[in-house]
Structures are given as structure tokens and as C-alpha cells.
Amino acid sequence: MASTVSSVFGIERSLSGKAWRWRGGNMDLSDGNGSLDDLITQLLLSRGVARDDLDRHRTPTLRAFLPDPSHFRDMDTAAERIAQAVLTEETVAVYGDYDVDGATSAALLIRLLRMLGRPARYYIPDRLLEGYGPSGEALVRLGEEGASLVVTVDCGAMAHDALAQAHAAGVDVIVVDHHKCSAELPRAVALVNPNRLDESELGAEHGHLAAVGVAFLLAVAVVRTLRARDFFADRPEPDLIGLLDLVALGTVADVAQIRGLNRAFVAQGLKVMSRRANVGMAALIDASRLKRAPVCSDLGFALGPRINAGGRVGEATLGVRLLTTENPDEAAEIAQQLSALNEERRAIEAEVQSAAEAMLEGQHNRSVHVLAGRGWHPGVIGIVAGRIKEKTGKPVVVIALDEDSGKGSGRSIGGIDLGAAIIAARESGLLVAGGGHAMAAGLTVDAEKLGPLADWLDDRLGGAVARAMESGTMPLDLALAPGGLTPELVDALDGAGPFGMGWPSPRIAVGPVRLVRADLVGNDHVRLVASGNDGRSFKAIAFRAAESPLGQALLHGSRGRSLWLAGRPKIDDWGDRLQAELHLEDAAWAD
Secondary structure (H helix, E strand, O other), rough: OOOOOEEEOOOOOOOOOOEEEOOOOOOEEEEOOOOOOOOHHHHHHHOOOOHHHHHHHHHOOOHHHOOOOHHOHHHHHHEEEEEEHOOOOOOOEEEEEEOOHHHHHHHHHHHHHHHHOOOOOOOOOOOOOOOOOOOOOHHHHHHHHOOOOOEEEOOOOOHHHHHHHEEEEHHHHEEEEOOOOOOOOOOEEEEEEOOOOOHHHHHOOOOOHHHHHHHHHHHHHHHHHHHHHOOOOOOOOOOOOOHHHHHHHHHOOOOOOOOHHHHHHHHHHHHHOOOOHHHHHHHHHOOOOOOOOOHHHHHHHHHHHHHHHHHHHOOOOOHHHHHHHOHHHHHHHHHHHHHHHHHHHHHHHHHHHHHHHHHHHHHOOOOEEEEEEEOOOOOOHHEEEHHHHHHHHOEEEEEOOOOOEEEEEEEEEOOOOOOHHHHHHHHHHOOOOEEEEOOOOEEEEEEEHHHEEEEEEEEHHHHHHHHHHHEEEEEEEEEEEEEHHHHHHHHHOOOOOOOOOEHHHHHEEEEEEEEEEEEEOOEEEEEEEEEEEOOHHHHHHOOOOOHHHHHHHHHHOOOOOOEEEEEEEEEOOOOEEEEEEEEEEEEEEEO
């Protein structure tokens, strides 16, 4: 991504303590002059796209971004083994993780095998009783029940003991994963993972894929292998494009970086989702109370949390059941059940978050917050870690303790590879188990090693965290007068999407303005009405900001003063007329 070096309006310290910088070139249209004609070009360039590659990125398609799956290590071996299972009518089981990426990955392969005439069974471990990843006991049991081939998805890259047990029992296992790997790989027929340390150069370039993206590449390879064997001489080939709604959901919900191939997956997957061909996905959309076709943010904030709720506080298989069913009544019932579980999850999460935040008082000098408590529900600790990370700007690990050990989940900040640190901590003997990727990780730790683990993470990551926090910048793409904040502008900005992790949605500055109204809504949201010198006004809201320095300044210190407001422009479709509003992230004095 392009560096942010040019100052915005000379703002070196905003109300939240940040320096404002242009993400790319200066796009100051606040004086009413200028044109939006080259806005998409500017947004693409500022997100790291080379000028001679602009056309490919304007409309990301699979044709433009899909690599040859054979470039990935073990991909052809995995495809050959699955093709063999299809041709010889073997029983195949798909072993998935209990989160959205695991559910969508499992559903994708189950639907693929179903289209190839081979029904597949699935196994999703219980988060509380079995924990993350394949267990040897479960793999052996699947073999005893008739499965000669098990494909693990979104797990397995570090399951050395479990896969050794499966091999000893004569069960073939293919691993499809994206988590960090150690140099020594577990024993499997094939391990397809772009984050293998011995991955090819092209494969390693796709290390940002979610597991469901890797599963889609495997599906392409399987169909190609069967095509070479004339399997489709008397039957139709599977509609792989029709599986992209699953790929989009898993990719966004797993917070994978939305760049390169992932942008194509999400852009095309949203189109597939709008057709509502997958009855489970359609039921999920309806249960989320969406009255329009989903957009990228809906996958992360509406659809994904409902699938996750099954694995967090309910029945782990609900997500896969929903996304593979062909029965509309069953789909509607499961979707409603997941929505109810999501509400239950919210209440549990609030309790754990409150208890965890109370522990922050004694950790101001920590570079990495390690927060642990007894009785905390393991199903919500990842969400809580993410919330506290956003609040503190530091990596956070939240651990649910039982009698002698704890299950933990961590979330990181940009530039800090938490997954690699957790793997190193495990290799140093501080953890019973652990792994993950740069932005998220999971672990199991003995209770007596909590203190040493916290110290070790502080020592290893402290310098990098300090440098990341010192940067303290707020990247901006565009500045406007209030009259320029229109639905048409939001539509124009969306032309550079889809947006997500690694491909940030445009952030704009609007002003100068004076606040006509500032009040508290909900638990801790700050709602504003701002008016500019051009006589135009607009609404803005700062979520979960009431107790922050920014929120306090807006509520109590802004009377009569002129400000610049910065945030993400959104469409407010409440009411009869579409309006543009600002989801506020920062503000700075303009006088």
C-alpha cells in the first residue's frame, strides 16, 4: 500500500491523537472545485495497484486473478486422490472447523462432491468438548464408520499427533488449510496450504486466502482432473461459479485481506449471493433482516456472526447444515435458530468484555494485553479480544480458564504477526498448543504459565508494537464540503470495492462544520448533526465512542467551534429518501 506522507490540512494531532495524512495523492475537493472522474483511479493507486494494472483491478474477475492451482504444493496430489474417491465411489468425510471459514469450506466441498454424484458426510468438532482442530480419536472413528478419505478444512496444518493416528489406522487425510505451518508437516496424503514454509513462489503470494478460497482452488483442480479422465462425457460439469457465495462469506467473515484474488472472490460471490440459489444462504439473509442484496460489510457484520454463533454458543454443525440443505423449511428453521443463538452470544460477550476490560487498569505498560478469567465462555473470547484490541490499539489475548489450563484467542494490529509469535511461544514450551495467522491466533496454556507467557509476548513484540503505535496516523482519501456528501458520492466510492481487511474502504474528511446537535444514543454511541459554510447539513455517528477523548470532546467541548470530521461515508436508507451520512472515526479542530 502506498505510504501516507502528505499532511491533511496541517492536522498533526486530532481529537483522538492522530496525524491526518493523505493515503495517496491530495484529493481535496472541499472548495467545491475538482472532479470525481478520476476518483476510482486514485483509490486504486493509493491501495498499491500499479498504473499498468488498473484495468484488471477496476472490475476484479476470476478470469483475471485465478492462478493455476497446480502451482500450489500438493494440490495435484489432493485433486488426484479426491478424483479417485469419486471414480471408485469411496466414502468421503469433510472435517471442518466450527467458525464461518470452516463451515463455508466444508459446505463448498460437500456441495462439490454432491454435484459429482458422491454424497459426503461431515464432522464439526464441539468447541467446548473437543477444541480446535482434528482429533486422532475422531479421525479414527470416521474411518471405522466407513470413510476411507477425510478432508480437513480450515484446520489440520499443525495436527501432527492426530494425523499420525489416522495414518496408523489406515485413514487417508487431505489437509486444506491457511494457518501458519511449522517446518515439519504432519503426515497426510496431501497438505494444501499457501502458508507452508516450502510453498512455491506463486503459491506463497496467495497466503492471504481464507481456507474457503483454498478449498475453491482445490475444487477447480478436482474438476480439471476428472475432465481429463472423461468423467463428464455423459454428465454436466459442476457449476463452480455458483459456489462463490460461500467463498465470499468465508473470506470476509474470516477477516482475510480483500486484495488480489480475494477481491475477485468477494466481488463475484456477492453477485452469486444476490441470486439466492443456495436456499440456506437465502434463509440466512432473510433472518438477518436484509431487505436488499447483501454488500460486503453485511457478510462480516450480519451473516457471518450468525453462522459463528452456532460454533460459539450453540450446536457446531448448524452452519454446515444450513449451507448445504436443499429444504427451504429446514433452512428457515436453522437460520432462525442461529439468529437466536447470536443474540445469546451478544449477552455472554458483554459480560466477558466487561470483566476483561476491568483488568486493563494494571496493564497500561504492557505492549500485549493478556487477559484471563475463570468462568468466561470460550466461544466469545475471540470477539472480546477484537473489541479490546480496537479500544487499546494493541494486540490482545483473552483466555478462558478452567481448573488448571486455559483456552485463549488473540487479535492483532497491523504489522504485528501474532500467529508467528504464538507458534514460537509453543515451540519455546510456554504453550500446550497454539497457532494462527498474522491477525488472529488461538492457544492452550497451563494456568501457571500465564505470567511467563505475558512477559514473553511483551519482550518479543514490544518494539514492533511501539513502532506501530507511534505511527499514529489517520489515512484519508478525500476531503469534501458537506454538500459533497451525497448518495452519488457513496456509489462512486463503492466502485473501487469490495472493501475489507487489506483493502480499506475510503475514509473522507468533511468540513469545516459546526455541530448543530451532539447527543448520546444506545449504550455509548455519539450521534451528530453537522452544518457547513455551504449551508448543507448531514448526520454522523461515532460508534462506541462516548467515553473516549473523541466522544467527550464532541459531546461537551465543541460548542461554537469549527471542526473537520473524518470517517466512512455510508448510505442511510431509513425513511423514504436515501441520504448519505458519516460513520465518524475522528475529528480535528478547524479554527
